[in-house]
Amino acid sequence: MRELRYREALREAMFEEMERDERVFLMGEEVGHYQGAYKVSEGLLEKFGEKRVIDTPIAEAGFAGIGIGAAMVGLRPIIEFMTWNFSFVAFDQIISNAAKVHQMSAGAIRVPIVFRGPNGAAKQVASQHSHSCAPFYTSIPGLYVIQPSTPRDAKGLLKSAIRSNNPVIFLEGETLYGVKGEVPDEGVEELIPIGESRLARPGADCTIVTWGRPYYTVLAAAEKLAAEGIECEVIDPRTLRPLDTKLMVESVRKTNRCVVVHEHWPYGGPGAEIVDRIQREAFDYLDAPVDRVTGLDVPMPYALNLEDKVLPTEERVIDAVKRVSYAR
Amino acid sequence: MLIRRFEEEAARHYAKGNIGGFLHLYIGQEAIAVAAADVLQPQDYIFQTYRDHGIALARGMSPNAAMAELFGKDTGCSRGFGGSMHFFDVERGFLGGWAIVGGHLALAAGTAFKSKYNEEDRVTICFFGEGSTNIGGFHEAMSLAGLWKLPIVFVCENNQYAMGTPLERTSPLTDLSIKAEGYGMMGDHLEGHDVDVVQAHLAKAVDRARNGGGPTFVEIKTYRFRGHSMSDPAKYRSRTELEQRKQQDPVTVVRERLLGMGVDESTIDDIDLEVDEALDEAVRFAEESEPAREELMMSTVLAPEGDS
DSSP states (O other), X not given: XXXXXXXXXXXXXXXXXXXXXXXXXXXXXXXXXXXXXXXXXXXXXXXXXXXXXXXXXXXXXXXXXXXXXXXXXXXXXEEEOSSGGGGGGGHHIIIIIITTHHXXXXXXXXXXXXXXXXXXXXXXXXXXXXXXXXXXXXXXXXXXXXOOOSHHHHHHHHHHHHHOSSOEEEEEETTTTTOEEEEOOTTXXXXXXXXXXXXXXXXXXXXXXXXXXXXXXXXXXXXXXXXXXXOEEEEEOSEEETTOOHHHHHHHHHHSOEEXXXXXXXXXXXXXXXXXXXXXXXXXXXXXXXXXXXXXXXXXXXXXHHHHHHSOOHHHHHHHHHHHTTOO | OHHHHHHHHHHHHHHTTSSOSOOOOOTTOHHHHHHHHHHSOTTOEEEEOSOOHHHHHHHTOOHHHHHHHHTTBTTXXXXXXXXXXXXXXXXXXXXXXXXXXXXXXXXXXXXXXXHHHTTOSXXXXXXXXXXXXXXXXXXXXXXXXXXXXXXXXXXXXXXXXXXXXXXXXXXXXXXXXXXXXXXXXXXXXXXXSOHHHHHHHHHHHHHHHHTTOOOEEEEEEOOOSSOSSTTOXXXXXXXXXXXXXXXXXXXXXXXXXXXXXXXXXXXXXXXXXXXXXXXXXXXXXXXXXXXXXXXXXXXXXXXXXXOO
């Protein structure tokens, strides 16, 4: 194992898959000559040329649609949204076309495409640039939705996404690009299957399900709770659709308590879906209602003091764990 | 004639309740589909809106598969998952009827992008109505196709009414083909009731795309003799206007031309009879076919993985 940044892990995944398969290309705003708005695609233009690393005008609906059309007839596009906030103008392409044509054509047409880019709040980018987009896309049958928390998961899941025969929504963390983590050595290929949760931290007292940026908030909170004698078991679903509940349900059967921590708004979405599944699949094992720590139900304010209030914090995680543990 | 009679038959079975959902008929616009099918090669791709029966039949889809789809049967061209608005015939390069206005233009450009990427001898033709020319999807697809010089022909079937609203009330331009210039592509415009005229114009545009000359935007003025869909009595236009346009019925134009060329009336009557028989058979086939399959509903949400 070696250490890589999250952004480097993503770049390696694209590099390896583009080298492996001529049909794979990267298309988006500033992905080529500019080297990527977040430098994820740095160096890819030099390696693969303008044919396969394609700069586009600012026209998300247009290039998302072109990607879908190309995928329908056999190419394997990676479409980069500079941020997922800009995917809303391509929403119709993703929902009405990418997610529908396989069934609409009775299985005759496949859409092997990856839509990827940074998701969620960064720092003080205010209400139009801070959307945590999982709830929109997880509600659509016909799509996979992946949101990796660590560099290793980012690489292994992006490789699987590129090899998938279906449209994949790949939500990267805008604030995670610089995070370092262990990734298998060069030459060691790891494909992490779509739709498998991962045990991030073992513990006997309370289950926490989390992903994305709050993953790190939760791990830090878990250390503080451990110091007080409460051992949390942390599960990262990694893929939000399809959702693998096996590990979380097994964990809740052991700990009898569960907190779900996520950045997206509280109304619906994968956070609420997880609570629903756990109450149905582990009802008899629960000693307290499943609780949630979420992004607050407001548009994201600009001011730092307010943004800090909106995003899940260690304190709110610790409070929630103590609440479901009836500990004070 | 097959398209005309197919649509009349579909209208009848819609009224009887055998066909559900929305039904948009192509009656009056047939010359365009027939001409396009003639100029395209078997490897070419076709995209159409929800008014898609005409081009599908012209491309060679059997009336059986088309009618069975309208009836929601497993033997339909989309096995009962598409209906009238979503015909598919991948083997013939017919990549769909699409029902969000303007949404399929970028898809069509994407298939042309692939043809260029793989250096294939293949052209995409994409049909849409004049109503599409006001939505963003039109602009972005045209703009990217022009920028990348994709092998595609955009055919605007201008039937004068975006549902019930005439062109003068939706567009500052009545000659839409001048939009082409703004996208760095060639533009053309013509009347669409004479199949030979349409054929000649489309052949030029398709050749240009095939020979590396980039996309063309072709505006074809046409007229639908029926309402926008079966629920539309078309009260927004006058009886006189309709009767005038019917003087230029593309089917009559062909018939008269054939007679003028010395073809026997009885030969044409024989063709009519054959078409009638084919449609009787299509309706019988659709009625007797098995309904759409429930197990396919779950198994076609996502494509199988592996073999990538």
